[in-house]
Amino acid sequence: MADELLVHTEGAVRTLTLNRPEKLNALNPAVHEALAAAFTAIESDDTIRAVLLTGAGRGFCSGADLMQNLGGTQRDLGAAIDQHYNPLVRRMRALPKPIIAAVNGVAAGAGANLALAADIVIACESANFTEAFIRIGLIPDAGGTFFLPHLVGDARARGLAMLGETITATEAAAIGLIWRCLPDAGFAQAALALATSLAAKPTQAIAAMKQAFNAAATNSLDAQLDLERDLQRTMGRTPDFAEGVRAFAEKRPARFTGAATPP
CATH class of the missing domain: 1.10.12 (Lyase 2-enoyl-coa Hydratase; Chain  A, domain 2)
Structure with missing residues (x-):
């Protein structure tokens, strides 16, 4: 079985690739543990000066793996947030190195907010964003209720969260949700070039x-x-x-x- 997270270093850039393409890179405990280990290594390595976060296959991240929440008993979702999501978002925001999220496809639920936790978010034209929580009776987590109003304002934040509509990468760039929308062709190379540029800065x-x-x-x-x-x-x-x-x-x-x- 392939590793849930691919880690690659090129120069001063550490690329982290979510690697559950058959599940659109949905987040499960194994992915969270791999991300935690990866950021621990990045924090202690002065040769790494920028981080690139992306996904394998046709999705960036579809959010939490809902299949792990199926069953006859209620689950304490707050415990999972305390254990995995909140520490990850806090580490990304506190990391003294720039993080670029390269959204190469579907970014939904916690996956969308994982991208927004990065410092700079770019997306290819075929990518899309969905605050999908309302569809299963939840509220945005992984920082969603903080990032959305700060990025796009209260009115748009409420619309995105309460309606759960999917918006294109072009629309996301137009409303200020992300930094830039780029063509699909050459997207991975453009993302690496951006990360390399940031790694060369002070x-x-x-x-x-x-x-x-x-x-x-x-x-x-x-x-x-x-x-x-x-x-x-x-x-x-x-x-x-x-x-x-x-x-x-x-x-x-x-x-x-x-x-x-x-x-």
Whole structure:
């Protein structure tokens, strides 16, 4: 049996491919455990400077594997969220490296929200997104009730969640749900090129951006201005800032290393 998650490294990019194509890469405990192990490895590996998350076959991720919830007794869905989904979303948002979700097909339910937990979401033209929870009597989880209103506003968030309608990748890009919709042809190569580009940027600055964006959802303007000041003070001491200034003065491309601030 193939591994539930394929892990591949090319340069400074670690690609994680959900690999249950016969189930449209539905999430089960084995997939969650594999993702947890993969992110643990990424967190401790300074040579990895960007993560690309995608799916095998014709789907990105169809959400939770509903077949595991069939049976004669009620299941505690909150326990599964506590054990798997919430830790995964928190790790993705806190990871001090950029995550690109390359949505190559169906993204439904928790699968759609897994994509939205990434920093940048791209999708091919044939992909689609569905907040499918209402179809089985549930609410959006995996961060869905947070991501949706922050990305597309309250009105669209409620419509997407309460109606459970499927929208195309083109529509998702038009309403700001994702960063960009790209042609099917060459999509995997374009996704890797984007991840490679991000891996070459100043990693410490991207980590600080993630920290600031995460805080902005609940901070007051005054608190956010103070956070920007503190983070920028740290960024001004990084080797990449020094390199960026030198490169600007010398009129050449900067060669960022992603190294942390010296003690």
